[in-house]
Amino acid sequence: MQTIYLDNNATTKIAPEVLEEMMPYLTDYYGNPSSMHTFGGQLHKKIEEAREKVAALLNAKPEEIIFTSCGTESDNTAIMSAVESYPDKKHIITTRVEHPAVLNFCKHLSRKGYRVTYLPVNKFGQLRIEDLLKEIDEDTAIVSIMYANNEIGTIFPIQEIGEILKQRNILFHTDAVQAVGKIPIDTNKLPVDMLSLSGHKLHAPKGIGALYVRKGTRFYPYLIGGHQENGRRAGTENTASIVALGKACELAAKNIDDEVKYLSRLRDKLESSLLKLCPDTRINGDVNNRLPNTTNISFEYVEGEAILLRLNEYGVCASSGSACTSGSLEPSHVLRAIGVPFTAIHGSIRFSLSRYNTEDEIDKVIEIMPSIIKNLRMLSPFGRDKLPKECR
Ligand code: PLP
Numbered sequence: 001m002q003t004i005y006l007d008n009n010a011t012t013k014i015a016p017e018v019l020e021e022m023m024p025y026l027t028d029y030y031g032n033p034s035s036m037h038t039f040g041g042q043l044h045k046k047i048e049e050a051r052e053k054v055a056a057l058l059n060a061k062p063e064e065i066i067f068t069s070c071g072t073e074s075d076n077t078a079i080m081s082a083v084e085s086y087p088d089k090k091h092i093i094t095t096r097v098e099h100p101a102v103l104n105f106c107k108h109l110s111r112k113g114y115r116v117t118y119l120p121v122n123k124f125g126q127l128r129i130e131d132l133l134k135e136i137d138e139d140t141a142i143v144s145i146m147y148a149n150n151e152i153g154t155i156f157p158i159q160e161i162g163e164i165l166k167q168r169n170i171l172f173h174t175d176a177v178q179a180v181g182k183i184p185i186d187t188n189k190l191p192v193d194m195l196s197l198s199g200h201k202l203h204a205p206k207g208i209g210a211l212y213v214r215k216g217t218r219f220y221p222y223l224i225g226g227h228q229e230n231g232r233r234a235g236t237e238n239t240a241s242i243v244a245l246g247k248a249c250e251l252a253a254k255n256i257d258d259e260v261k262y263l264s265r266l267r268d269k270l271e272s273s274l275l276k277l278c279p280d281t282r283i284n285g286d287v288n289n290r291l292p293n294t295t296n297i298s299f300e301y302v303e304g305e306a307i308l309l310r311l312n313e314y315g316v317c318a319s320s321g322s323a324c325t326s327g328s329l330e331p332s333h334v335l336r337a338i339g340v341p342f343t344a345i346h347g348s349i350r351f352s353l354s355r356y357n358t359e360d361e362i363d364k365v366i367e368i369m370p371s372i373i374k375n376l377r378m379l380s381p382f383g384r385d386k387l388p389k390e391c392r
Helices: 016-025 038-058 071-085 100-111 129-135 158-167 239-277 304-313 333-337 342-346 359-379
Strands: 065-068 091-095 115-119 140-144 171-175 194-198 209-213 281-283 294-299 322-325 328-331 348-352
Touching (some): 065 071, 115 129, 239 281, 239 294, 333 342, 342 348
Antiparallel strands (some): 194 209, 294 348, 322 328
């Protein structure tokens, strides 16, 4: 059975060009880039080439890019660096809809005595600038706000927030893990001090990420040890994956405008068809300002997990707004934060596309989905009529 992979916000396929580029560094060129001999030392040049390619995608300077092991490490590093660099400041501002890489790190810091403000969002997942302004004070060490949300795709006003924070001299980090490679980002114009990205969201392998740190920003390393990455991130470089990330960024930069158009056309076709063919369906997020590859749809009166299982029988991969953890259905913190009703959260499905999806695949999903939903609704104990009124 053919797999139809529509879960690209979870992870992406390694691009064939990326795999080809990284292979020699997993096989023949296995040296340590810090070695004095040519065999190892020659890898240093490849790492610097990759750094230039990552920088080019962001319109940054190569020396502003630090390679890390993943998006989570980049996020943790950015926040930790701020609190280490400004030891007198004990306040962190973030939002309620961040990825756990930021949310749980902030929770960890609050247990260590830091004060964390979690900004609310409205029903589209948008932030109100007034809410941010109210919370900034002398004690604020850093504001960390994601560029685009992984579940609903809503894009935050990073430019506007950055300008406000720059005037007040407050460090600004954005978790751009879901945005880099999907929409153009120009750090030359964008007033952010730090920005996180992750290779496996843009067709590089898992286990490689980067942190952009604007020149002149106070920085304190998170991993402490050797002198790699100019003393900013210790640990022997993951050369093959760094080369891969460089190639993935080069590919993204080359095709980004066409891909935005291609992905939004397919996504919109999928979304509008499902809304038309399946009654009692709603879109979660901001339809006017979101990632081109993402749609999050709630199918009322059905369990998202059941939909996923049915889709799985057809080889279709997507994800749901509730994760089955320790036997209970834990509803998504993002959908709760935007006020999606209980029943709609449990029936929510995220489809996230990539350049490798075809129109035929989208047509196939449009063909099978209405009967999946209809059949599940007939079986469901949450059938519309049986639901308590307040849940409808
Ligand atoms: N931030 C966001 C918005 C994400 O979507 C993810 C991964 O899903 C991460 C951070 C973590 O990235 P990684 O899996 O590379 O640690």
